[in-house]
Amino acid sequence: MNKKLFPKIICLALLLSGCNDTTKNDSAAEKQKPDANQPDTLICSALVEKQLILSDSIIALPKIKLSNKAIEQKINAHFTVENISGYSLQEVKEQKEKFKQDSLPFGLTDLTFDVNYNKDCLLSLTFAIGTCGAYPSSYSTYYNFDLTTGDSITNEKLLRPDKINELVQYCDKILQQRISDAKKQDNCDDMITEQLEGKKFTKESLANFFITEDDFVFVYFFGFPHVILGAEPDGQIKISKAEMKKYLRE
Numbered sequence: 001m002n003k004k005l006f007p008k009i010i011c012l013a014l015l016l017s018g019c020n021d022t023t024k025n026d027s028a029a030e031k032q033k034p035d036a037n038q039p040d041t042l043i044c045s046a047l048v049e050k051q052l053i054l055s056d057s058i059i060a061l062p063k064i065k066l067s068n069k070a071i072e073q074k075i076n077a078h079f080t081v082e083n084i085s086g087y088s089l090q091e092v093k094e095q096k097e098k099f100k101q102d103s104l105p106f107g108l109t110d111l112t113f114d115v116n117y118n119k120d121c122l123l124s125l126t127f128a129i130g131t132c133g134a135y136p137s138s139y140s141t142y143y144n145f146d147l148t149t150g151d152s153i154t155n156e157k158l159l160r161p162d163k164i165n166e167l168v169q170y171c172d173k174i175l176q177q178r179i180s181d182a183k184k185q186d187n188c189d190d191m192i193t194e195q196l197e198g199k200k201f202t203k204e205s206l207a208n209f210f211i212t213e214d215d216f217v218f219v220y221f222f223g224f225p226h227v228i229l230g231a232e233p234d235g236q237i238k239i240s241k242a243e244m245k246k247y248l249r250e
Helices: 003-017 028-032 069-076 081-085 089-102 161-183 190-196 203-207 226-231 241-247
Strands: 047-053 056-065 107-119 122-132 136-146 209-211 215-219 236-240
Touching: 047 107, 056 069, 056 081, 081 089, 081 107, 081 122, 089 107, 107 209, 122 209, 136 209, 161 190, 161 203, 161 236, 161 241, 190 226, 215 241, 236 241
Parallel strands: 056 107
Antiparallel strands: 047 056, 107 122, 122 136, 209 215, 215 236
């Protein structure tokens, strides 16, 4: 067996089997926090802290803590303002100074994150990014990590090559049904119909995903303009972990 794949196989086995001897806590916040003295030894999870950027409560990044400091540093290296949002820290500083002068929001307005999954040696995060130009806009991006190596978990590493087309077809079937339903809505005008034309779930669409307690969630970006954003169909396609087994590498 390829030694490089061994840690990932262990992670997936733990994820799908639910083999976890940890007692469930009453609150979701407690579930995300391992023992402070042994942050990842027992349940293979990370301690995730909120780090404010420029002392701004609406611009924050995660800072994880692991007993293995090399892996900790490797993962934390991903979490910079520029890497997540595309704006440099200097640009954000200038935007904040400009806002103090004219009270007009511009550029990066907010950056927050949620922990979707943090155990079984897997960490899955969603970043919500808000920007403002002619109109305010928001979007999300997703990061998944193997806590045993610090490597990003990509769809290429997760999925069986011989099952990718089958998974794409499955997701596209769901997507096309949602598009069909959207076209039947009373508010569906020519502009909305035009935006829906040609939309199709592809192999490239598999790159955007996150993991929760029960599901793998693939996210399709429709890209509707701001003026009709409210008419955009749901782009999140949830597949239970039990159903996903047949698509995953062994």
